[in-house]
Amino acid sequence: MAATFCGGRNMGEILLPLLVLCPLAASLIAFACAGRVGAGGIGAIACAGVGISAVLGVVVSAILLRGPATGALQVMLWPWMRVAGFSADIAFMLDRISMLMILVVTIVGLLIHVYAAGYMRDDPGIARFFGCMTLFVAAMLVLVLSPDLLCLFGGGGGVGLCSYLLIGFWYDDPANTAAARKAFYMTRMGDVALLCAMLLLAGATGSLRIGTVLAAVANGQVSPTGVNMAAFFILVGALAKSAQIPFQAWLPDAMAGPTPTSALIHAATMVTAGVYLIARLHGLFAMAVPVMALMAVLGALTLLMGACVALAQSDLKRILAWSTISQLGYMFLALGCGAWQAALFHLMTHAFFKALLFLSAGAVIMRARHEQDIFRLGGLRHAMPGLTAAFVTGASALAGLPLVTAGFYSKEMILSGVWRAHFDLTHGWGAGGHPLWGIGLLGAFLTALYIFRCIFIVFCGKADTVATGRTSRLMSIPLGCLCVLSVCGGMIEMPAPLPRPHLFSAFIDPASLLPHVDEPFWPVLAGAAAPLAGVWAAWVVWGRSASVMRDMPGRPMRLLAWLAQHAIPGRAIMGTGRMTQATSTLIFRARTGFLDMLGVWAGRSAGWAGRLLERLHDGRMRRYAAWIAGGLCAGLALAVLS
Amino acid sequence: MDPFSFNDTLLLATILFSVGLAGVLVRRNMVFMLMSLDIMLNATALVFVGAGARWHDATGQVMFLMILALAAVETAVGLAIILCLHARGRPTLDADGGNLLRGAEHG
Numbered sequence: 188m189a190a191t192f193c194g195g196r197n198m199g200e201i202l203l204p205l206l207v208l209c210p211l212a213a214s215l216i217a218f219a220c221a222g223r224v225g226a227g228g229i230g231a232i233a234c235a236g237v238g239i240s241a242v243l244g245v246v247v248s249a250i251l252l253r254g255p256a257t258g259a260l261q262v263m264l265w266p267w268m269r270v271a272g273f274s275a276d277i278a279f280m281l282d283r284i285s286m287l288m289i290l291v292v293t294i295v296g297l298l299i300h301v302y303a304a305g306y307m308r309d310d311p312g313i314a315r316f317f318g319c320m321t322l323f324v325a326a327m328l329v330l331v332l333s334p335d336l337l338c339l340f341g342g343g344g345g346v347g348l349c350s351y352l353l354i355g356f357w358y359d360d361p362a363n364t365a366a367a368r369k370a371f372y373m374t375r376m377g378d379v380a381l382l383c384a385m386l387l388l389a390g391a392t393g394s395l396r397i398g399t400v401l402a403a404v405a406n407g408q409v410s411p412t413g414v415n416m417a418a419f420f421i422l423v424g425a426l427a428k429s430a431q432i433p434f435q436a437w438l439p440d441a442m443a444g445p446t447p448t449s450a451l452i453h454a455a456t457m458v459t460a461g462v463y464l465i466a467r468l469h470g471l472f473a474m475a476v477p478v479m480a481l482m483a484v485l486g487a488l489t490l491l492m493g494a495c496v497a498l499a500q501s502d503l504k505r506i507l508a509w510s511t512i513s514q515l516g517y518m519f520l521a522l523g524c525g526a527w528q529a530a531l532f533h534l535m536t537h538a539f540f541k542a543l544l545f546l547s548a549g550a551v552i553m554r555a556r557h558e559q560d561i562f563r564l565g566g567l568r569h570a571m572p573g574l575t576a577a578f579v580t581g582a583s584a585l586a587g588l589p590l591v592t593a594g595f596y597s598k599e600m601i602l603s604g605v606w607r608a609h610f611d612l613t614h615g616w617g618a619g620g621h622p623l624w625g626i627g628l629l630g631a632f633l634t635a636l637y638i639f640r641c642i643f644i645v646f647c648g649k650a651d652t653v654a655t656g657r658t659s660r661l662m663s664i665p666l667g668c669l670c671v672l673s674v675c676g677g678m679i680e681m682p683a684p685l686p687r688p689h690l691f692s693a694f695i696d697p698a699s700l701l702p703h704v705d706e707p708f709w710p711v712l713a714g715a716a717a718p719l720a721g722v723w724a725a726w727v728v729w730g731r732s733a734s735v736m737r738d739m740p741g742r743p744m745r746l747l748a749w750l751a752q753h754a755i756p757g758r759a760i761m762g763t764g765r766m767t768q769a770t771s772t773l774i775f776r777a778r779t780g781f782l783d784m785l786g787v788w789a790g791r792s793a794g795w796a797g798r799l800l801e802r803l804h805d806g807r808m809r810r811y812a813a814w815i816a817g818g819l820c821a822g823l824a825l826a827v828l829s
Numbered sequence: 830m831d832p833f834s835f836n837d838t839l840l841l842a843t844i845l846f847s848v849g850l851a852g853v854l855v856r857r858n859m860v861f862m863l864m865s866l867d868i869m870l871n872a873t874a875l876v877f878v879g880a881g882a883r884w885h886d887a888t889g890q891v892m893f894l895m896i897l898a899l900a901a902v903e904t905a906v907g908l909a910i911i912l913c914l915h916a917r918g919r920p921t922l923d924a925d926g927g928n929l930l931r932g933a934e935h936g
């Protein structure tokens with residue numbers, strides 16, 4: 188058995204780099220074949236690249252699962268740099284956290300690629316599109332598989348670049364390129380913070396290997412202040428990547444890209460990077476209690492704000508974008524409370540149902556002649572029953588309808604983790620997680636409210652939208668797969684007070700499998716009741732009521748509409764941006780003024796000196812003679828008088 | 830004994846030199862400038878002769894002969910330059926006119 192396992196290990200070490208190489212090769216081929224291969228061929232190449240990667244992912248996961256629970260596959264490709272006191276390698280490592288991530292990235296990514304092959308069929312830039320998409324997947328795999336913070340940073344850079352390219356895919360419209368730049372700048376800001384954290388950690392521990400860093404932190408090699416600072420900077424980086432307060436502004440604008448891109452960014456790749464980073468470094472964060480508390484509070488605020496803004500939006504894709512921000516807020520809340528397993532679980536189920544929601548919304552929009560305003564859509568359930576079923580499945584999972592959807596289980600896990608949390612900020616004074624649990628529960632209610640508002644407005648009521656065309660087979664098959672995953676993906680983990688199975692906890696972190704027998708059961712019931720209440724409220728307000736109510740968010744919703752229109756966080760960020768701009772203009776003026784003055788003075792004095800020299804060399808013999816005589820006299824006088 | 834003392838000789842030489850220098854500096858006519866240069870050379874020659882008489886040394890007179898030859902040569906060269914300028918189509922004796930550093934103007 189040991190021998191076979193060793194053999195499997197070696198095979199895993201060969202397969203692991205191939206996992207990244209396949210999408211990369213597909214990307215290069217797609218870029219190189221631009222204009223030479225038809226749309227179908229390009230789509231097939233991209234799907235094949237990601238598909239092989241998905242198969243390899245399953246194989247290496249099987250190899251890993253045959254080993255011990257804490258084991259990891261490590262492949263060192265080549266040393267990157269060796270200097271005194273620091274070294275870095277290009278390497279890949281597969282442990283259980285990264286295994287979950289590669290499965291999510293490759294499988295959801297594959298489904299999105301298959302869908303995109305149908306969705307983008309008629310776009311002239313399809314080669315560029317698929318080149319960027321597969322490159323995106325490859326960069327995300329590098330990020331997820333790297334055992335080294337430096338490699339991870341490199342993967343993050345690749346992800347940022349691809350998101351920029353894809354959000355600005357239709358670059359003819361200046362609004363799209365502006366959105367792309369916004370996303371790029373905001374995630375770059377986070378990267379700066381991440382770089383600060385890396386420098387701190389490298390200075391303190393001499394290495395950026397995650398295992399080494401975590402061990403050094405656990406041994407107390409790093410001062411508590413250093414740990415707090417590093418955790419804070421990493422948190423800022425993760426907040427920027429995952430579009431949390433105060434960096435949330437880029438994600439809704441990222442809707443400018445094609446719909447499969449939105450699905451890829453929101454579900455499988457980009458925004459999950461921040462959650463993954465913190466889950467990967469949970470040992471570091473466990474030592475930094477204030478940062479954890481800050482993270483939990485920011486996550487709770489973000490989830491409330493995202494849900495409120497989504498409630499007042501009228502653009503179908505924007506509703507989904509804000510719901511992503513809100514759901515990521517749940518994950519950060521869980522991470523802040525130390526329940527990183529729950530965050531990863533929610534990341535997985537969220538990837539399933541958010542991809543489903545985006546893809547079905549994209550298909551709906553495509554067939555409704557690119558109409559995105561939910562108030563101009565209506566009664567679509569008659570025209571497209573299949574898409575309606577898919578969207579309702581995804582929405583139920585997002586809302587977390589009890590027992591039948593994946594979202595319920597992951598949300599329950601998060602809520603129970605938050606319920607148990609306790610922040611020991613200073614000695615003798617701490618705060619429990621119960622207020623945050625209340626916010627999470629309110630968020631669950633609002634989530635069900637806004638997504639079912641969307642459903643009742645778009646799919647129910649009178650059929651006043653003319654639907655055209657059919658959804659192609661290429662697009663409907665991924666939707667079916669995602670439906671199945673959105674329904675069944677959560678059943679591997681029952682809420683904590685219930686008996687088995689707890690497969691996910693057992694898989695990701697066997698040490699956390701402690702019996703929590705003393706927990707009351709009513710929080711679970713409350714968590715199950717909140718979404719149902721939300722659905723009921725949505726039915727009362729938008730489902731059965733007159734059309735007056737439907738068009739307006741209504742009096743209680745005006746504040747929310749105002750919030751969304753004025754986007755106070757966005758305003759604040761704009762204000763900050765303007766201030767920065769003004770400051771930089773001031774500095775610029777001061778600098779240029781100073782330089783100008785210097786330049787003018789230098790020019791003038793050079794002119795004077797030039798005129799003086801010109802007097803010396805004006806070509807008049809008599810003046811030369813005068814200079815000679817004068818110089819001679821001066822020299823003589825000097826010689827005589829001294 | 831000597832009709833002139835050495836000091837008187839030096840004073841005369843200085844006056845001559847100053848007159849010659851002033852002539853070089855203020856006159857614009859090249860012929861007059863050459864003449865002023867000759868005055869300056871003669872002033873120096875006078876110093877040599879006076880010094881030779883003072884120390885009873887013939888070297889001073891030898892130097893005078895050399896300076897005489899030098900002055901003749903210098904005048905010849907200067908006049909040749911003036912003639913050249915005339916030949917190149919610049920029929921003027923104004924020294925300040927030749928400050929263009931452009932060599933000969935053809936045509």
